[in-house]
Amino acid sequence: MTDVLPRPFAVDHPDVLQLDVAALDARPGAVLLARSPFYPGGGGQLPDRGTIAWNGFVRDVVGFEPTADGLWHLIGDDAIPDGTIELHVDPAFRQRMCEQHTVAHLVNSAVYTLFDGALLTGVRMTDSDEFSVDFDLPKVAPEQPRAVEDAVNAAIADDRPVRAFDMPYDDAQATAGLFRAKSVAPPRQADGLIRIVDIDGLDRQACGGTHLVSTVQARRVRVLKVDNKGRQNRRFRIGLGSD
Template sequence: MTRLFCQDHPDTLRLDATALKTRPGAVLLSQHPFYPGGGGQLPDQGIVRWHGGEASVTGFSEEGGAIWALLADGIEVTGEVQAEVDPLFRQLMRELHTDLHVLNALVFRDFDGALVTGVQMNADGTARIDFDLPDADNDRLRALEPELNDVIAQDLAVQTHHLSLTAAHAEKGLLRSRSVTPPPSSEGLIRIIEIVGLDRQACGGTHLASTGASRPVKILKIENKGRYNRRMRIGLQGV
């Protein structure tokens, strides 16, 4: 997988670019700041501007390892453009994704290394994370909310590292999903998100620079989904 600009520079939301290839409703840019979606995180929203016009980005399409931006109204773009991410939406996704990592870390610690079976972040400021927890006490899971918010308030630094696939598999607890592992980069490296002093795990999404940049979180609901899955729903307070 090609290493994304947004993974290394999540605060850079605007880039000048050239339309390398184009067709009605889609453009392949020389560079862009967008996260195209994946790992339960929604794709960025944004705009592509050019001299005399602009179009909303409605999604992304990966074709032969290249990521095309899909444009509203079938617009066809040529020449020099400017690609810009919606800052509020990016912030929302960064908060939710970082908060899910905090919750994941607490569940992994307190429930015998329970693995993740599914994740989804939503545009309304809510998210859900599913764990392989057939015998968990829901009240114990709900009781994690104060510590979850305490970690957010501690403003722990969030750092990015890269490890070889071999090293990532060798480090216990680094790969938390039961079924999905972030694909290695073209250099054969796995991206690691570290919340300093709390957690390290493989992930390809965008995150905050520190936990304190998130709003407080509420555990909204805990559900049994099938024989093994326990679903925890969270929401950002004030959204």
């Protein structure tokens, strides 16, 4: 499969959490929708949770299959959804993902600055107040986790707007610092563009997920621990709202 998948609707419309959409196609346990407020996952961000409803039936959405035509929504049994499908994204879970994702950018920015361009190697978001971000780093001195924590909390307090725009993929590749992930580089879109997420005056990088509108919407963070995960890999465990 070399098809370039369309950008999820949720990426450009993160404020839309409910939508009624006609089913495009269906099979036992799944329905295909051309448009959906659900973020199907990717780039370290977990797939949204929520429900779909039709003709009086309600089911939890348990997974997604992105295709060029739309997004298959998987439910946990063999029901065949049809007609108008009512979609409800779980707002608390989405908020958690937006907060962790935005804070991941801030941690990435702090590490990139404090460790001379160290690249991200992975993000593990969770349904809790702790998540982790991995970097290609051979060594972290004892005082450095605190420096990262202070930089992130300063950025949160600064109330910096978070915005997104598109630019040509090749231009982005030619611009130093826009691709920060060693393993999870965002894809080139069908239109030849790539989405850039900008945290005002602080950070700019290619990214496809959902974020807070401003850094001040995030709770304060603590760097709980830095684990050795291989000779060149350090895992920063981040706690949210812990003081």
